[in-house]
Amino acid sequence: MPPVKTDPLTPGDRLECRVGQVWFWEGYFTRVGIDLISYYGAELIQVTDLDLLAIGLGPGLESHRTIGESKSGTGKSAPKPLDRIVWLRGLQELVGAERAELTVASSVTPRTRELGRHSRVSVESINDLQAREAALNLSKLTDLGAHGPNALLLRRTVKIVSKDDPTLGPAFKFLTSTVWFLDPFAALKQSLGLLETLCHRWTPGVKDDEQLAVRWLISETLSIWVLNLVTIVGFVRPMDPIAFTSFLRERLADGVVPAQRMRQLSRDFDKFISGLLAAAKASPEVRTEAMGAFEPSPPEWAESAAELAIRLSRQPALRDLPRQFDLVVHERLARGRDISEAAEAQLRLNDPAARSSVSLIAAFLRSFGSLKGDLSELLIAGFAKPVEAPREPVPQHETEATGLTLPGLDVADNVAED
Numbered sequence: 001m002p003p004v005k006t007d008p009l010t011p012g013d014r015l016e017c018r019v020g021q022v023w024f025w026e027g028y029f030t031r032v033g034i035d036l037i038s039y040y041g042a043e044l045i046q047v048t049d050l051d052l053l054a055i056g057l058g059p060g061l062e063s064h065r066t067i068g069e070s071k072s073g074t075g076k077s078a079p080k081p082l083d084r085i086v087w088l089r090g091l092q093e094l095v096g097a098e099r100a101e102l103t104v105a106s107s108v109t110p111r112t113r114e115l116g117r118h119s120r121v122s123v124e125s126i127n128d129l130q131a132r133e134a135a136l137n138l139s140k141l142t143d144l145g146a147h148g149p150n151a152l153l154l155r156r157t158v159k160i161v162s163k164d165d166p167t168l169g170p171a172f173k174f175l176t177s178t179v180w181f182l183d184p185f186a187a188l189k190q191s192l193g194l195l196e197t198l199c200h201r202w203t204p205g206v207k208d209d210e211q212l213a214v215r216w217l218i219s220e221t222l223s224i225w226v227l228n229l230v231t232i233v234g235f236v237r238p239m240d241p242i243a244f245t246s247f248l249r250e251r252l253a254d255g256v257v258p259a260q261r262m263r264q265l266s267r268d269f270d271k272f273i274s275g276l277l278a279a280a281k282a283s284p285e286v287r288t289e290a291m292g293a294f295e296p297s298p299p300e301w302a303e304s305a306a307e308l309a310i311r312l313s314r315q316p317a318l319r320d321l322p323r324q325f326d327l328v329v330h331e332r333l334a335r336g337r338d339i340s341e342a343a344e345a346q347l348r349l350n351d352p353a354a355r356s357s358v359s360l361i362a363a364f365l366r367s368f369g370s371l372k373g374d375l376s377e378l379l380i381a382g383f384a385k386p387v388e389a390p391r392e393p394v395p396q397h398e399t400e401a402t403g404l405t406l407p408g409l410d411v412a413d414n415v416a417e418d
Helices: 011-026 081-093 110-118 126-137 149-162 168-176 186-198 209-234 241-252 261-277 284-292 304-314 318-334 341-346 353-366 373-381
Strands: 029-035 049-057 063-071 100-105 121-125
Touching: 011 029, 011 049, 011 063, 011 100, 011 126, 011 149, 011 373, 029 168, 029 318, 029 341, 049 121, 049 209, 063 081, 063 110, 081 100, 081 110, 081 121, 100 126, 100 241, 110 121, 149 209, 168 186, 168 209, 186 209, 186 241, 186 261, 186 304, 209 318, 261 304, 304 353, 304 373, 318 353, 353 373
Parallel strands: 063 100, 100 121
Antiparallel strands: 029 049, 049 063
16 A cells, blocks of 8 residues: 655645735735744744745835734634734734734634724635635746745755754744844845855755755845845935935944944043053054944945945836845746746846846845856846847946946946846
8 A cells, every 4th residue: 555645734834825925926025934933032932933924115115014824724723813813913013014914714704804904904714815816817826936835845945954054054044034123234234144155155056955955045045135125225215326325334334233332332442442552651553553443334345235226226116126036036046947937927027127137236246245157147047138128328327326336247237138
């Protein structure tokens, strides 16, 4: 008698995947299974994961968070919708979400929906979810990119492979927990450092378990980095280029202690150390060299990042870029396959503006994130070039906006490449 095959995913897992896919194709950057314990600690959080997290970008690229929970049980022991509404309302405050969504297998009464609305929690049944899936025509858009049952199984494989690796294990925890609770400036800085580390572990052509994990981790790091970059671009528009560059340098200089506070501490340290050196009769040269030792400084790539953000701010439909990039990098790198025509059409991957934006990002990451050329080409090729797309010269002001230049970024990178 052949062995009975068991489904590695529970009904609850599959329901989460369905909701995550719907959110993604409705326009949100979505993830399932955000680890709360790794960030907040077991003494504060009684549940392991946040089922779903969605980040939407408004017209000004301002970000809005939605959290979700899916319950597939229908028995007497299944959690009651009202209990989950109250729980989700408190969780919104904890993770900084504006609203929440609860999906349950049982029917939803009008009274439950009304109570949910008062707590900024939308409550839906599986029948409601099916109606949304039908409206999106998801039959050709399932299990793509970072979403779907096989994407979840891949993530779990990466977790197992990475567990005991001193580099990959902490990287997995960072990408599935910590990074989602950072402000976009800290997330941009820390994920770029992680990308550089991971790229040194990537070996093209090798397909063992370690490289499977490395490819997924790089894909996730790139997606999160682009999401935070686009969020930061939203700060460009109200400022002139010089003011924005100064603002970004200041925010990127922040550490655990904000840069402004560190400068005050630095001045206090300077006075203290200067007094010690004077008492020790140190030479003026030694005393001068000791000044400013604790002064916070931005990373070396801060001005180039400002130039990149300024250029991206001129691109149309930038709010779609994180989702476009997310699907491309997970399909082509993490899952190693071509992008389907249905996904390409739905996300408008043949838009010249999208390809131009990705070319700019790839040029920056080649210089400061150790992004290898073949990986850069793999990403850019995911944004198909329209047939006979015109190649127009770049206006002079595009290359002289702030007097800064991106290392390795040619004028041709500002338009769709051949």
